[in-house]
Amino acid sequence: MKARIHIFYKDSVFDPQGNTVAASLQRLGFNTVKDVRIGKVIDVTLEAKRIEDARIEIGKMCEKLLVNPVIESYRLESIEA
Template sequence: MIKARVTVTLKNGVLDPQGKAIENSLGSLGFKGVGSVRQGKVFDVSLDVKDEATAKHDIESMCEKLLANTVIEDYQVEIV
């Protein structure tokens, strides 16, 4: 069983109202010096394949088809 972590984040320049809302809330809670907050998603996937190369290839294909919207999001795959 190979475990991988996929991190999906918004591309630079794409507006992130949720991140902005968190940024404002942190300010209201009294945190000083918060520059910017951007929110993304993380998926922990475990795969029953024979090697890491196959796992990485399969997961990239999953990202393209389902996990990420590649028009506005970037993804990063990390075998853990």
């Protein structure tokens, strides 16, 4: 199965990479840009018999390694066989 996870800084957390990219885009002439937020997208290929099992495994992975819950939030975007 293949799961796709999005990890972003929480809205209340300053995103320096996003702000730098926004400023760079504006300097390049993209004056319509108002805001940029940058996160990670993680595609995990795993073996699981049922989608529900995979969903639980992915949740554990996020809690144990992939996500820093103090400053980040995650969302399981998709999961498919």
